[in-house]
Amino acid sequence: MTMQAMIDEWYPVGLISQLDAGGRRTALMGEPILVASDIDGKAKVTGGNGRILPVRLRYGHVWSSLGDPKNELFPIPEADQPGRRFVDVGVVRVRCSPLRAVENFLDIAHFPFVHTDILGAEPHTEVQNYKVEIREDVDEVWATQVKFYQPQAAKSASGGITTEYMYRVPAPTCSVLYKTCPPRPSEWDVITLFVQPLAEDICDVWPWMALFDDETSLTDLIHFQQTIFLQDRSILENQIPRLLPLDPGMEIPTRADLTSIAYRRWLKRHNYTYGAQLVAQ
């Protein structure tokens, strides 16, 4: 385990909307932390030994770090775009590596089998070629031109459509997904996965959305995403090993896994190995 490279990154530690004086006791990379609002109503995150940790309030969430972040929290320009609805989905605790949770989010080939009749359905299982790159200027993993047939791509979709996706990995435990927006074909819906590493093998997953959807009730939007993430959890808690193997001999990828291959390569390059297994055991 190496914490060093990942310790200086930003991580979600709670919802802004749920900040209160009593605070939320949680953990970040094995250290107990308290996320609360102070007397002035400002967010305050306290580490295990009482030290004050850095704080950012963005994308519906409170962000913090155990280290000294060299970079500002990554941008999501759509978060400032008028007309979008911002949805705090809440939290799903998953007994898996935070890196496995992100890798699963980047995967479309599991849709017909894990999210059957929602995000995918047999016989529409083929993953067509798509493009993957590590964008050196922003140091992010990007997958584009990802297309998949979906029976019910979004709460706002009626009937099956071929959905187009783009994926971004701007931080080791965060991913931003851009997805065909059924009511507004010229725009992308934004669905993010913010993962809080509680420890190397357990995490809190905080999905967040920025959508063009004025029709669906908030309850239905949240319920839709919760269903998806609970289906993912049944997979994530049953993968062996629980840590993400970076040893190439441990698992067998195919062409459909190009995003995962690039993500693992990018993690290795940056020594982002908290939650990874480097050597086969």
Place this chain on the structure above:
Amino acid sequence: MLADTTGSWTPVALSADLPAGTVNPARIATESIALWRSDSGRVAASADRCPHRGMRLSHGFVRGEAISCIYHGWSYAQAGNCLRIPAHPGLVPPETIRVVTHAVEEADGVIWVAFGTPASIPPKLDGFVPLRSLTILAMTAQIEAAAGAVANSEGLIESGTIRLLLSTQHEGETLVHVLVKDDADVATRITASRTAENLRRTAEDLQGKGSVQ
């Protein structure tokens, strides 16, 4: 468990508990396995891990003569070779993609899985048939004490009118298959089932006492 120099047979499940077209998790020695029966009735055992992304195959599904992983639908034959990768329907999976498999024997209503390469065949039940299985949170020694008899080299305990076939699991658990005479009537079978449940309580009490000493 019948051990010889090259391997051993483990009684992993009763035939009745593995219908056609289903998969269950099971254990041999320290290893988790996926135990499955094809639609035509053939039993197979493989490592409980899909080599693609490490998902447990025992969470998968059986179709025809193949087992599929629930994560991405990769399917495997009884011999362990990958048959199909749904993300690439036109691709013939290379021979190198396979799951580790174990030899299986099914006889007298019991499914045996080989650990290693046993030279012999699984032991015969000699006029006994399986009644039910139960998991006891105790080790062999406590079960022997509760039964008032010692397991033979085949892992079989003779206790009154019943026979117990033991399979050591993990973390202090033992899977016990309860056997009765093949001509036992309903009343005898009900009594045998209750006897086994009492034996479980006694063995678990002994185990509990052992752990606080």
